[in-house]
Amino acid sequence: xxxxxxxxxxxAIHTFTNKPWSLRQCIDSYQAAGVSGISIxxxxxxxxxxxxxxxxxxxxxxxxxxxVPALVRGGFFPADEDxxxxxxxxxxxxxxxEAKAIGAEMVVLVVGTVPGMPLAExxxxxxxxxxxxxxxxxxxxxxLAIEPLHPMYAADRSCINRMAEAxxxxxxxxxxxxxxxxxxxxxxxxxxxxxxIDVAGEQGTLFAFHVCDWRVExxxxxxxxxxxxxxxxxxxxxxxxxxxxxxxxxNEVEIFSEDYWAMDQNEYLQKIVxxxxxxx
Amino acid sequence: xxxxxxxxxxxAIHTFTNKPWSLRQCIDSYQAAGVSGISIxxxxxxxxxxxxxxxxxxxxxxxxxxxVPALVRGGFFPADEDxxxxxxxxxxxxxxxEAKAIGAEMVVLVVGTVPGMPLAExxxxxxxxxxxxxxxxxxxxxxLAIEPLHPMYAADRSCINRMAEAxxxxxxxxxxxxxxxxxxxxxxxxxxxxxxIDVAGEQGTLFAFHVCDWRVExxxxxxxxxxxxxxxxxxxxxxxxxxxxxxxxxNEVEIFSEDYWAMDQNEYLQKIVxxxxxxx
Numbered sequence: 001x002x003x004x005x006x007x008x009x010x011x012a013i014h015t016f017t018n019k020p021w022s023l024r025q026c027i028d029s030y031q032a033a034g035v036s037g038i039s040i041x042x043x044x045x046x047x048x049x050x051x052x053x054x055x056x057x058x059x060x061x062x063x064x065x066x067x068v069p070a071l072v073r074g075g076f077f078p079a080d081e082d083x084x085x086x087x088x089x090x091x092x093x094x095x096x097x098e099a100k101a102i103g104a105e106m107v108v109l110v111v112g113t114v115p116g117m118p119l120a121e122x123x124x125x126x127x128x129x130x131x132x133x134x135x136x137x138x139x140x141x142x143x144l145a146i147e148p149l150h151p152m153y154a155a156d157r158s159c160i161n162r163m164a165e166a167x168x169x170x171x172x173x174x175x176x177x178x179x180x181x182x183x184x185x186x187x188x189x190x191x192x193x194x195x196x197i198d199v200a201g202e203q204g205t206l207f208a209f210h211v212c213d214w215r216v217e218x219x220x221x222x223x224x225x226x227x228x229x230x231x232x233x234x235x236x237x238x239x240x241x242x243x244x245x246x247x248x249x250x251n252e253v254e255i256f257s258e259d260y261w262a263m264d265q266n267e268y269l270q271k272i273v274x275x276x277x278x279x280x
Numbered sequence: 281x282x283x284x285x286x287x288x289x290x291x292a293i294h295t296f297t298n299k300p301w302s303l304r305q306c307i308d309s310y311q312a313a314g315v316s317g318i319s320i321x322x323x324x325x326x327x328x329x330x331x332x333x334x335x336x337x338x339x340x341x342x343x344x345x346x347x348v349p350a351l352v353r354g355g356f357f358p359a360d361e362d363x364x365x366x367x368x369x370x371x372x373x374x375x376x377x378e379a380k381a382i383g384a385e386m387v388v389l390v391v392g393t394v395p396g397m398p399l400a401e402x403x404x405x406x407x408x409x410x411x412x413x414x415x416x417x418x419x420x421x422x423x424l425a426i427e428p429l430h431p432m433y434a435a436d437r438s439c440i441n442r443m444a445e446a447x448x449x450x451x452x453x454x455x456x457x458x459x460x461x462x463x464x465x466x467x468x469x470x471x472x473x474x475x476x477i478d479v480a481g482e483q484g485t486l487f488a489f490h491v492c493d494w495r496v497e498x499x500x501x502x503x504x505x506x507x508x509x510x511x512x513x514x515x516x517x518x519x520x521x522x523x524x525x526x527x528x529x530x531n532e533v534e535i536f537s538e539d540y541w542a543m544d545q546n547e548y549l550q551k552i553v554x555x556x557x558x559x560x
Contacts, residue, residue, distance in 0.1 A: 118517075119471065123471075150431065151430065151470075152431070152501070154468075155494055155496045156497075161471075162471070164471065188434075189434035191400070191403075191444065216395045216435045218432075232395045232396045232435045
């Protein structure tokens with residue numbers, strides 16, 4: 001087991017965790033709670049979706065002294081047509097620009113898939129799409145982090161479902177700006193998890209660590225994640241494996257939950273902070 | 281792609297697919313539809329659950345000339361206490377007796393887990409439990425088939441979530457009566473699937489092949505499986521990999537679906553037969 005969490009210095013929260021809040025509300029409330037890391041979902045910096053502009057976000061974040069591990073999310077590379085694949089690449093280049101504008105260390109990639117397309121082909125298209133973004137990512141000094149998604153999302157959200165498949169793309173493209181975001185929700189069940197984390201540490205590709213919990217009686221595949229400690233994931237052990245590689249980045253809290261979105265968000269934030277200190 | 285399905289000679293149906301039916305209704309209706317393979321779920325041969333006795337089932341199946349690839353399901357080995365683990369082993373020994381009584385070729389093992397128990401420990405207990413059943417299985421000439429379950433069941437139903445973990449137990453125990461049941465629903469997403477099927481073929485552990493489909497918009501993690509052709513799984517390609525190993529056992533139709541259980545079961549059976557011929 002790793003050393004217990006002592007403070008909030010490595011705690012970051014994803015804005016989508018507090019989906020009912022604007023970026024302003026997130027910043028003010030996280031700051032009041034002593035949290036100074038925030039990962040930004042694109043909706044809160046997209047004016048057409050009710051968000052501020054990336055430039056406004058940059059000022060707000062900088063004024064409040066926040067660190068931004070990630071902009072979430074790019075990806076969605078595979079498609080049936082060349083034109084659609086190019087559009088996806090263009091969208092990712094814009095996402096990288098936004099990450100640079102707000103000072104985010106990385107863009108998290110949910111890589112996508114096409115229902116019915118052979119997963120091997122979707123993975124090939126994913127590698128091709130990522131490759132087409134690396135030059136711009138390097139120029140902008142923004143890392144790209146492939147997030148393996150749980151196999152229950154293999155039909156329609158991601159053709160990369162274990163760290164192994166993310167590693168294979170990293171090994172093929174060999175670029176210091178390309179790595180992996182490890183979210184315990186997606187990978188906790190994998191018998192190879194510790195080994196893959198070790199290898200990612202050795203290869204310099206362990207870019208991010210996301211936490212939440214897997215509720216034993218999961219009611220929805222999308223929006224029923226648990227607070228840390230509410231489910232069956234041994235988060236401290238996995239954090240220990242991650243820290244054994246030398247990782248000292250943020251522990252990013254990323255929870256999608258209809259139940260928690262329905263409650264008072266300030267009360268919920270108190271629960272998050274408590275769960276972070278007790279169960280991460 | 282393998283040769284198209286030409287007839288129903290290798291088609292078997294799991295009784296739970298037609299959950300509203302008794303064993304009598306399953307036998308009569310499958311026979312009328314030209315299906316002569318049936319895998320039996322324990323509820324239909326458990327009098328306290330409204331079923332017939334195993335001996336009655338044996339006569340009914342034999343009179344109708346049915347083959348029985350499997351009795352479903354044993355397993356559920358891991359537990360917090362020694363006593364519970366022994367009870368699980370005893371229950372599996374009874375299950376093997378029932379399989380012998382009805383002339384089933386194998387018992388399918390859904391191995392179980394304990395929420396919060398480290399998966400490595402649950403797997404160790406699983407191997408231990410299986411080992412304790414092999415002598416009786418051999419004496420009864422009943423095979424044991426480990427069925428890897430989808431990782432979304434890792435919290436509470438199975439600590440074996442890929443063919444790799446089933447293979448490791450087979451390799452450790454090295455017994456000709458122990459093998460693997462491959463259900464496309466659970467393993468279709470696995471990047472190593474073709475390789476694992478090849479190896480299982482070489483090791484003589486490819487005991488069963490189960491089919492249904494993964495609905496792209498899955499509404500329930502338990503009871504929303506699709507008919508073959510309704511989802512995103514390329515079943516013919518996987519069947520091709522299985523047949524390339526020399527496998528000539530049954531293609532077993534195993535579907536859990538609230539929608540289909542609610543419809544007229546004879547109409548549903550027609551759909552099953554059509555889907556089998558078109559999409560397996």
